Amino acid sequence: MGNGKGTKQSALKKLRSALSTAGLTGPTSHVTKKDKKRGIAKAGSSKTLERRQKLRAIQKTLNPFEMQVNRKHLDVLGLKRKDEAVNVAVARQRAVEKRKSTIGEERKNKHRTGGVVDRRIGENDPTMDPEEKMLKRFTAERQKRSSMSSSSAALYNLEDGGDVEGEITSLTHYGQSIGDMDDFNDFGGDDDEEDAGTGALGGADVSTAHFGGFETGGPDRKRSKAEVMQEIIAKSKMHKQERQLIKEQDEDIRRELDDDFESVRAMLFDDDNSKPMQSAATGSGDGDGAPPSYDTYVRELVYEQRARPQDRLKTEMEAAREEKDRLERAERHRQRRMEGLPSDSEMDSDSDDEGQSASGKAYKTKNKRKPVADDLGDDFAPAGDNDDADDNIMETGGLGLGLTAEASEEEEDEEDEEDDEEESGSGSDSEADSDSEIDSDQGESVPDDAAPANQALRRRINSSASQSEDLPFTFEAPGNYDAWVELVGSYSLEQQLTVVARLRALYHIRLSPQNKQKLSDLCLVLTEHLAVLTEQDPPVPAPVIDGIVKHIGELAAVDPERFGEHCRQAIIDCHKRVQQALKAGSVEGGLRASDVALMRLFASVFSSSDRFHTVITPMLILICQYLSQHTFATLRGISCGLVLTGIVHETIRLSRRFVPEALNFLFATLAATVCHSADPADWDGQYPLSRRQREAYRLLHIGIAEKCKSKKALPMRWAWLISPAPSSEDASTATTPAVVVTADVKYGVLGACLMLCRRFIDSYFQMPAFIECFEPLQRLLAKIAERLPKFRLQHAPVEVVELLETTRVYLTEQLEQARASRVPLKLQSHKPLAIGSFAPKFESAYSLDVHYDPDRSRNEITKLRRQVNKERRGAVRELRRDAQFVAGERLKEMREKDRSYADKMKKAWSVLEADQSEMKKLDKARIKERKAKV
């Protein structure tokens, strides 16, 4: 700073000394006339600049109050900032000037359209000398000219000898050369025939064309120049558009003609003489002797398909590895879902890959792997797991796919049929029985749960089992179950499978986009069909059921969303029924054989190991509710319970989740065989047991005198699950009489329980509470073993006895192992947390300006808020200054006006006063004269 020395001088002295030291005052600064002559004047411009700079520098140093120093937070060496020190006065001056040039200009040009903008170089720059201006203008002119000459050299080319003068100086009017206007063709009144006769101009013409009349836009208003220009622009645009339109029309006509010519030419000329004619036709245009269609040939060849390098076919090893990778990936996804983690991120990347391969590289036969559940619906080609056929289809790239698929499926089905015939001894029985069935069906009253379609189908299924040998090859895709019944009603069950296979081939998903809908319809129809078939009494042969299940399993992937929703609804319906039955306390429990079958299907179609699954989780809840709340008083109920327990086991097979209800049911059922229903203390164990349940379980109690008829264990039959016909009349005529709970049946149930127990032991032996869960079972098995052999082991089937023994031994082993490997829990082994401190946090160099908020997001919000405030304040300040400026300007104008008025008046006054004084003078003179005369 200039005053940093601390010397106490007055500001004036300082200025003087500064000026003198800068050499701006004093003798040297005066420019003598001599100097001027010598040419100092030439350098005058630079000198003034220098001078100005010096003055500015002095100004800067002299007034410390005009300097505003912005403090820095951090001093960085070598970093120069622009706003370290700001001269406030200068800045203010700058701001005023800027306003003058922006707002001031705007003010000046307010309410003005058009006008002349002075673009002459240096005209608005007061710092420029006239010489400088001229120099600049001259250089600019030169540059412009040189650039123009490069583009249109002919214009100023003197050598050319053309009429350069005329070109340059040709006058224009309204952008048109006056030379073109000489004939005055488009003078407005030219075609006016009425006026032509009189030879005088019409009034309108006069008003528009004479005496500046052309300037008036309308009859009553004078148009501004801007409006006139706009009109011109609009007109020219319109003309341009019209031209384009005409051109297009011409093009169209030409194209039409060309087309017509093609057809005409085809009619006119034969192949042999077409060439000369062509050459004749094109020859006139081309002129040279080359073959006329050569270009076209070339062009065609460019676009012709060329042989491309194909992807190498995969070796067996590679294919196997790919398949392995795919399975591993699917398994990984399943694991993630089992743990309840989202498997989407991986899925997405996969599906992206597939999408690319499907869209971009469609020609490749890359997609050789078998379709799976993780596939998207679009590129999924459901086909049987007949590998050869599958590969064939894939490798032919989809062409002729329908046929091959059909053929392969047919073969398969024929095999199936043969198999069926071989093994279905019972099948023929059912056929033989069918006649009697029909009769009974005539009088059958439809139970409330059986749909009419069900009944109709039942009738048809059984009536026409061996009817038509020849199946048609094409079918209408069934949209709903009624349509399906209509379609296959006359075919046997085995033929129905063929129909399904053919439908799937006919409406293969690759053949049409609509087929996805049709196939998913078919899938739902088949699900319904399965429900109907599993309700049949006598039961439908297993191969048929399995065939349908297989189809459903494969079709489910076509539209998993729809299929999943359908299944979910089925579960919800079933739950409603079971809930009602439980509330009413009915013996039947509201669960049908078809429900059980569908649940079994869902357990294997869906990924049942998921932690949460939209179908499986509600299904498990439903099953568990049934198992824990239903009172098992009939053999049917118990069989349902056992099968459901099996389904539960299937769903937890991989995830090994813990299902207490299943275990409770198993243990209670096991206990029922030996425990006395009257004595509650006899039923020791963890499972809950009410008196009602205990009494109902009396059904299974194996009495002392009961003997088994056969030495073999009686397996459970599907027929046991099927609810008996509602009316007694039906029950008497039913083919399978209601199963009597004999000792064989009881031992069968016992055996089933034991087998399930063993399965659950296998699943749970690693569970932490294995001992707690299965110790009661150990005691129970001991009790069974103790009570059974005493009286009647010799009557029991050998298998069951052996099973009991092996299960006991196995369980004992497992329990011992579990006990050996058990350790106390250590669930709370977390990383130790730091002890909370209440000592205040101390900042060594606390500053108000620094933000110590540890919350980052809050910090950022405060920062933003500050910025906004700052900007707002700045904007307000700017606006206020603008207003001040405008007010100042207005005041200045007003003053100016006042001053000019005052001047004017002054002038007038002075004139008048002069006149007056003159007159007075004259008067005085006259009076003097008169006096003198007198």
Add this chain to the structure above:
Amino acid sequence: MSAKRKHSSTREESKAAVERIIALESNIVSKQENLNDLVDILSIAKSGTVETKFVATNSLGRIFSALWKQGLLKRPTGKEQKTTAVVSEWLRDNYNEYLGVLKEQLKHGEEAAIQVGALKQLMQAVAHEGENASRGSSSGYEFPNALYLSILELVLDRPVAEEEEEGGASHQVLRVLADSYLNLYDDLRYFFYRDVAKLASPDYDPFRTGGRSGARTKALVEEAEGFVRNAFLVMGTMVKATAGVGGHAAGFWVTGTAVPGEESSVGSAAAHRKAFSEAWLAVLRQPLTADIYKQVLLIMHRRIIPHMVDATGLMDFLSAAYDAGGSVSLLALNGLFTLMDQYNLNYPQFYTKLYALLDRNLLHVKYRARFFRLLAVFLGSSHLPAYLVAAFIKRLARLAVSATPAGAVTVIPVIYNLLKAHPSCMVLLHRVEEEEGEGEGEREDPYLAEEADPALCNAMASSLWELQALQQHYYPNIATLANIFGEPFHKPAFSLEDFLDHTYATFFDGDTARTPKKAAALAVQPPVSLLRAGDATSDFLVL
């Protein structure tokens, strides 16, 4: 056709009878000379069709109430003329006969309407008699309790057949009694309580030969059961138990010349409470069926105990119920808690009994929400010894292993809250073994599940493996909830109310309420057959 004709003929007959009754009634009312026609109406009331009986009793009621007003039915004092004395004597005989008819109808009426009608007529008679009696008495109020007692005995002492649960005749009669008399009139209620106590007392039996204290025949036992059930049905539905006794006439059925005030027994609230207490104690002393037992216990803490004079009188009853075991114990707990809380009852071995209540059916019974609310209160004290809390925790965890999801979802927050309130029990979740060498051989769970005493069951030495099993529960919400035991105990204690009222249905609805956004995930390998090869079901099932 013939049946129809017959029907119509009987209808015509009854129509004629009704007309006759009406004619007779107007005769009687108009002139005293025609009083002899009473006998005709009475005979119709005794033996007629249902319709005529009904009409006849109604008209008799009207006639007698008119006679009461005329003062003809007063007991003759000897001051009147001899003829009037004879007439009133004769009329009183007829009146008693009429009451007998009504009682017969009340007891064995064919239809509910007849029975209810008879009840109403009898209550009217009570009102008239009372009015008449209080006119003569010094206090200005007299209640004809003899008649009332006989009515109540008829109403209450009838076996309720099992089949007529709701809407049956006796059920309706009881409801009418409760709703339109006992709930509205203080005097009726007061005397009802007193009479019930009298009827239920073992030495009440003026007319019976055997006596209840003697050898109980089966019929007698059934009768007693019926009485208790009826009494409970009436007493259980009474809205105003004792409150609202005041000196206003509207609250009294029998309108005497003066309204009984606080000094008389009918008017004082204390006497009402005493009558109430005695009635309940007398009823509860009777042999109760299991059903009634449970229902009494259900309303005990809210509707009986607050109105008792001395609630400690219920102590024996509640203790016995608490010792009974099963769901009865669970229900008794509520009343017992009220006694302990407000009446300073000291129950020995309370926690041992409470521990015994945690049996295998606990998580499956209907009243478990009620129980767990109380359990949270009982175990909420921070002064309980750790071994006790540990025993409860361990037992609850044991139960949760075989519980339904609804049970498990209740138990988990309870255990969490207990562990949080008693940090010394955290060893159940996390045990650092210092004595490594010692515990080498035995890995047996030190907890003794069969031990009835929580002090001896050695729960503190055990670990909660059961909760770890719940972490693998098939229902994902429970698995997630059980996972909190593996996390640091930073969460605030759970509010139990959110977890108590779950059932299978709520879980199912919760899972299926929203339509899923994503497609259901399919199995990796599509199924080939309904039963997978090696499936657990295929072991024992043949398709």
